[in-house]
Amino acid sequence: MNILISGGRVIDPAQSLDQITDLYISQGEIYAIGAAPEGFHADEVIDADGQIVCPGLIDLCTTLREPGQTRKGTIASETAAAAAGGITTLVVTPDTSPIVETAAVAELIQDRAADIGFARVLPMGALTQGLQGEQLAPLHGLASSGCIAFTNLRRPFGNSQILLRCLEYAATHDLLVVFQAQDGALAANGCMHDDTTSTRLGLNGIPEAAETIEVSRCLLLVEQTGVRAHFGQLSCERSVHMIEAARERGLQVTADVAIQNLLLTDECVNGFNSAYHLQPPLRSQLDRAGLRQGLVTGTISAICSDHQPHDPIAKQAPFAATEPGMSGLETLLPLSLQLVDQQLLELPQLIESLTSAPARILGLDAGTLEVGSQADICVFDPTAEWTVTEDNLRSAGKNTPFLGQTLKGQVNATLMDGRIVFRR
Amino acid sequence: MVSGTLSVDALLDKMASETRALITRRDLNDPLMIGIRTGGVWLAERLHRQLELTSPLGVLDISFYRDDFTQVGINPKVQPSQLPCATEGRDILLVDDVIMSGRTIRAALNELFDYGRPASVNLITLLDLQRRELPIQADVIGGTLALGPDQLVKLNGPDPLTLTIRQRD
Amino acid sequence: MFEANDPNSIQLTADGQLRHFLTTEGLPRELLIEILDTADSFVDMGEQQVKKVPLLRGKTVANLFFENSTRTLSTFELAAKRLSADVLNLNINTSSTKKGETLKDTLMTLQAMHSDMFVVRHADSGAAHFIAQHVTPNVAVINAGDGRHAHPTQAMLDMLTIRRHKGDFAPLKVAIVGDILHSRVARSQIHALRTLGVDEIRVIAPKTLLPRHIEALGVKVYTEMASGLRDVDVIMMLRLQKERMQSALLPSEAEFYKLYGLNRDKLAYAKPDAVVMHPGPINRGVEIESEVADGPRSLILDQVTNGIAVRMAVMSKAMSGQLSQRAATDNESREA
Numbered sequence: 001m002n003i004l005i006s007g008g009r010v011i012d013p014a015q016s017l018d019q020i021t022d023l024y025i026s027q028g029e030i031y032a033i034g035a036a037p038e039g040f041h042a043d044e045v046i047d048a049d050g051q052i053v054c055p056g057l058i059d060l061c062t063t064l065r066e067p068g069q070t071r072k073g074t075i076a077s078e079t080a081a082a083a084a085g086g087i088t089t090l091v092v093t094p095d096t097s098p099i100v101e102t103a104a105v106a107e108l109i110q111d112r113a114a115d116i117g118f119a120r121v122l123p124m125g126a127l128t129q130g131l132q133g134e135q136l137a138p139l140h141g142l143a144s145s146g147c148i149a150f151t152n153l154r155r156p157f158g159n160s161q162i163l164l165r166c167l168e169y170a171a172t173h174d175l176l177v178v179f180q181a182q183d184g185a186l187a188a189n190g191c192m193h194d195d196t197t198s199t200r201l202g203l204n205g206i207p208e209a210a211e212t213i214e215v216s217r218c219l220l221l222v223e224q225t226g227v228r229a230h231f232g233q234l235s236c237e238r239s240v241h242m243i244e245a246a247r248e249r250g251l252q253v254t255a256d257v258a259i260q261n262l263l264l265t266d267e268c269v270n271g272f273n274s275a276y277h278l279q280p281p282l283r284s285q286l287d288r289a290g291l292r293q294g295l296v297t298g299t300i301s302a303i304c305s306d307h308q309p310h311d312p313i314a315k316q317a318p319f320a321a322t323e324p325g326m327s328g329l330e331t332l333l334p335l336s337l338q339l340v341d342q343q344l345l346e347l348p349q350l351i352e353s354l355t356s357a358p359a360r361i362l363g364l365d366a367g368t369l370e371v372g373s374q375a376d377i378c379v380f381d382p383t384a385e386w387t388v389t390e391d392n393l394r395s396a397g398k399n400t401p402f403l404g405q406t407l408k409g410q411v412n413a414t415l416m417d418g419r420i421v422f423r424r
Numbered sequence: 425m426v427s428g429t430l431s432v433d434a435l436l437d438k439m440a441s442e443t444r445a446l447i448t449r450r451d452l453n454d455p456l457m458i459g460i461r462t463g464g465v466w467l468a469e470r471l472h473r474q475l476e477l478t479s480p481l482g483v484l485d486i487s488f489y490r491d492d493f494t495q496v497g498i499n500p501k502v503q504p505s506q507l508p509c510a511t512e513g514r515d516i517l518l519v520d521d522v523i524m525s526g527r528t529i530r531a532a533l534n535e536l537f538d539y540g541r542p543a544s545v546n547l548i549t550l551l552d553l554q555r556r557e558l559p560i561q562a563d564v565i566g567g568t569l570a571l572g573p574d575q576l577v578k579l580n581g582p583d584p585l586t587l588t589i590r591q592r593d
Numbered sequence: 594m595f596e597a598n599d600p601n602s603i604q605l606t607a608d609g610q611l612r613h614f615l616t617t618e619g620l621p622r623e624l625l626i627e628i629l630d631t632a633d634s635f636v637d638m639g640e641q642q643v644k645k646v647p648l649l650r651g652k653t654v655a656n657l658f659f660e661n662s663t664r665t666l667s668t669f670e671l672a673a674k675r676l677s678a679d680v681l682n683l684n685i686n687t688s689s690t691k692k693g694e695t696l697k698d699t700l701m702t703l704q705a706m707h708s709d710m711f712v713v714r715h716a717d718s719g720a721a722h723f724i725a726q727h728v729t730p731n732v733a734v735i736n737a738g739d740g741r742h743a744h745p746t747q748a749m750l751d752m753l754t755i756r757r758h759k760g761d762f763a764p765l766k767v768a769i770v771g772d773i774l775h776s777r778v779a780r781s782q783i784h785a786l787r788t789l790g791v792d793e794i795r796v797i798a799p800k801t802l803l804p805r806h807i808e809a810l811g812v813k814v815y816t817e818m819a820s821g822l823r824d825v826d827v828i829m830m831l832r833l834q835k836e837r838m839q840s841a842l843l844p845s846e847a848e849f850y851k852l853y854g855l856n857r858d859k860l861a862y863a864k865p866d867a868v869v870m871h872p873g874p875i876n877r878g879v880e881i882e883s884e885v886a887d888g889p890r891s892l893i894l895d896q897v898t899n900g901i902a903v904r905m906a907v908m909s910k911a912m913s914g915q916l917s918q919r920a921a922t923d924n925e926s927r928e929a
Contacts, residue, residue: 199804200618202718202741202777207805271603271726272719316697316727318717320740488646497610497913498648500630504637538643 001043001418002026004036008048008379012055013352014359014368023053025375028418032371044420046413048379054351055367056088056376056416058358059332060256060304061232063325064090064121065396067108068097073309073396075109078329079118081395083422085330086378086411087305089120089358089366094131095153101126101137103145110146118421120376122148122362124178127166133157136166140173148362149176149230154279156184164221171227176363178230181214181239182206182280191320192276193235193266193283201269203320206281208236215239219246222253230361231255233306235280237290244299254361255299257291258306259335260326260401264288268401274315274322275401278306292344301357303350305332309397327397330388334409335402337382347382375418384410432585435550435566436467440474442564443517443548447475452515452544458482458507460532463521466581467550471519482507484518489531505535512540521579523549523565526558551577551587603726607921610914613725613734614907616743618784625752625788628906632753635675635902648909649678652709656682657699658737659715664873665737668897669712672904681708696720700728708732710912718742718777733915735907741777747872748781750903752789754896755827758868762786766824768795768815768863770853771831771880772802774842778872779831780810787811797821797853801842818853822862830855830871830880846879856882860890868892 005023010033012018017033024032024040031037059082065073082090092109094100100109100123113121125147129135133156142150150170157163170177187210192198194205215231219242222229231243234257243255260278265285268276276282294300308325315322328335336354339345345353359367366376387406390398414422447455456479459468465483472481487502518532529547536542550566571577574592579585604613604620611624638644654673658666666682673680685699696715703711710733713721718740725734738744752762759765767786773779773796786794787810794812796803808814815821822828833849843849855869869881869891877883886893 194805196806196809199806200780200810202739202743202780205805272722313697318696318715318720318723318739320717320719321696488648493648493909493913497917498631498909500627500634502631502634504634504641534647535643538645 002041003044003046003375003415003418003420004040004042005046005048005053005377005379008051008053010053010369011348011351012369013348014055014356015370017369018348023369023377025377025415025418028375030369030371030373030375033369046379050383051379051381051412052347053369053377053379055355055369056378056414057086057333057354058089058091058362058364058367059087059307059329060091060302060358060361061093061258062090062305062307062329063093063095063309064109065309066096066112067105071311072314075112075121076116077394077396078307078309079113079116079121081329081393082119083414083416084394084411086333086380086414087119087329088376088378088414088416088421089122089364091122091124091148091362093153094124094126094151099126099131100124100147101129101142103141106142106145106147117416117419119416122146124148125150127152127170127177128157128162131155134162136169139170139175143173143175148364149178151178151180151232154180154182154187160217160221163217164225167221167225167227171225174228176228176230178232179214179218180232180280181211181218183210183213186210186213191281191324192269193281193287195266195284197266197269201272203269208238208283208287211236211280212238212242215242219243219251219253223251229253233258233261233280233304234291234294234300235261235283235287237287240290240294240299244294244297247299254301255294256302256304256358256361257295257300259303259328259332260306261291262288262295262303263335263338264401269319272319273401274317274319275326275399275403277315277319277322277324278326279324292339295339295353296344301353302361303332303336303353304358305329307395309395310399312398315399325399327393327395327400329395330393331400331402331407333378333380333411334407337409341408375415377415378411379413380409380411382409384408386410430567430587432550432579432587436470436474436585439548439550439564439566440471443471443475446546446563450515450544450546452517452546454478455515455517455546456482456509456511457517457519458484458536460518460520460528461485461503463550463579463581464519466579466585467521468519469582470585471548480508482509484532484535486528486531486535489535491527491531507539510540511536511542513543516542516545517548518545519548521549522551522553522577523547523560523562524553524555526556526560529560530558550579553577603722606914606918610917611907611910612914612918613721614745614911615721615725615734615736616784617745617748617781617788618743620788622788622790625749625785628749628903628910629753629756631906631910632749632899632903633757635905636753636757636899639898639902645675645677647677649673649676649912652678652912653707654678654680654710654712654908655703655708656680656712656737657685657703657714658683659685659696659713659720660738662714662738665714668900669735669737669904672901672908673712675901676905676909678710696724697728700724704729704732709915710735710908712737714738716740731915731919733911735911738777741775741780743781744777745781746900746904746907747778748785749907750896750900751782751829751870751872752785753899753903754870754892755868757895757899758892759826762789762791765791765826766793766795767791767827767829768797768821768825769829769831770797770818770821770855772833773798773807773831774802774804775834776831782829783810783812795821795825799843799852818859819862822859825863826867828855828860828863828867828869830869830875832872832874833876833880850879854878854880854882855885857884860885870896872896
């Protein structure tokens, strides 16, 4: 199918492109930019006047819940939500049931997503068997079955020796390891940042040291093994400094941050609203400032949603008894645009953090509108205001602290492989 | 409609003689006088002296027995009632400054009965404003008063005791 | 960016009346004084022949204790009965079923039975807030202790006890001693003392039992008794639970007693007329020496008496506030 996206401000950081122009799509690929190619006849025209046209967003950390926890979400519901959020590639966590530690599960997830056809789903494989932190999972086989990276999530390793060996094995096959750095014992039973607010509320805190100790350990072992490494969803200012120092020493590690940690702090937990029960936790104003600064300097190169849909009961209990996580696919873009409004980033820089930077981190040939690349495209109106309600969220998870709030920035069309997968 | 100041002393003399007659007529035995805080207590102190009653004076605070607690809340400055003798089987002379709707007296009766079963309760009030909402009457009244819709009456004391009538703000 | 939730938005009606009593934090000083004044009159009443008043007649009070406590449960029960309420006692064991579901379902069932007031004790911080805000907003909720967050009635009875013995709060130096980290009582006491305007609030404990950033609550931190108790007017001891010895927080009860236990020698560091308090039950020889606990400066038994009066005051104020809130809501819907 031939599609013309006309008159939009096309922003493609990978090509340093930012101009109002036309985009031509044919046979699932970007066919041309600018002047109409000879003989091109559009079957469908998308009028993007007053809107932004950018590569489809690549979300580095999401949880789709299928297989195994389908009362919280399914690949169908969550990829539909992704498409409505302008997200065309989702990297998903391995904590499904069964865990992504066999080729069968990895393939199941990808096949299901392909059948449904709303978004590309790239599974992360478990780094250790059962995510137990003791025995290596079959990393090479999983990589062959499509796992884009490997992680042990926040679950602890038996000891540093085991971690070291996992990294050495991953390095052998040039596999990407994603760390969600947290020291198990220091974080045990904690449900929010350990500081004044947690003291006042009498809630168990997760101290900053829980993250920084593990970041430190991982950096040292990454240096020793030379494994390709990425730090996911940082929450501390101190972690940013540690990674900056490592990069200055020549270590090529990358990092991302969830959008909520760039906007919110632990003070949000006042009143015990379980919508703010998150892991990693929202931390202090100083941490928020440090993360924002890290994004500006490039120590943190990507923003993700850390999407975790939940059934209502999961959040209807006293704070510590609720499950952590927020539903974030459909709010990722409008919340990220706040960083532009707040003059922290320019719009092209922001889009880079959501498209070409994640692609680079993953080693993917994606996140760009270069002629010949797959036509994964997001068309959005940066000024359109909409109110977040349970009814207008397509995700099965309505667990977002932004419920009832009016946000600015709304996706009008999303294309994947040159097919329109979402149209308002 | 009445305005200006009424003489409380004159009314008290009348009430004292009528109460003496009541005690005789009903054959009340060593009556126990109890004043309702605050105006009733001031009046009861005077009457108690004038009638030369033997048993000591009691004080009743009805704040916790009011029926409008949900609208006005509880007055934090409540002091407890002080009843120097048991009320069981006694003839009681209950004294208040004003009877209007009858609700204060209803509350006082409820509270009195929580303390025990009296032989009789006889009601003495300085003024009757004749705006009953409950079927309760006084046995001895100093005087009746018909107030206009915007008027309030207040007993000032404890010494001297005077009545003032004023416009509601 | 995003405003923190004001604890009072849930505890007070639009015109500032108490409708839920969840935490002492953020309540206006006038309201705390009203609670103390009302409680005072109930204490005096407790010494009378007739101890009952009909304030809660016809109302049903359900005591929901998800954590065991005979003492607190019985004082709340007695307080409700003295207000002439019908009382329902529910000791609920949460170990069997999934926590969140049990709490919400239990409460919905009780609401169907038309309870007017819940007195709730729960192991999770924020449980009383959760119930008041999300489950049964029409039922007055009294927090009888939630996790490590708050125990507001205990704090208020402590304030009443202090006021009845020391009078004015302004010149007082108050020290709270013991396991501050795990104590909901300490947190509620600190908020109340601050609002009532005492001169100085001190916490005395080893570092392992002090929460990070406790100074932000407006207290001075001491880690030993000699300097901590100097010039102090009121010493409030806290309970030390046996479990603390198991998690690398303290080496032994003996060492704790040696350093922080209140005996006559340590009492001498404080002012000559300093008073001693403890929420109970006391661990003799761990937190406090028997001679001090039973001695002339101890107000421990007064605290128990005052506890009933304070709970009566809080329950009647909250019920009155809740009823006027219901009336206001009914009026609004009638007018609509």
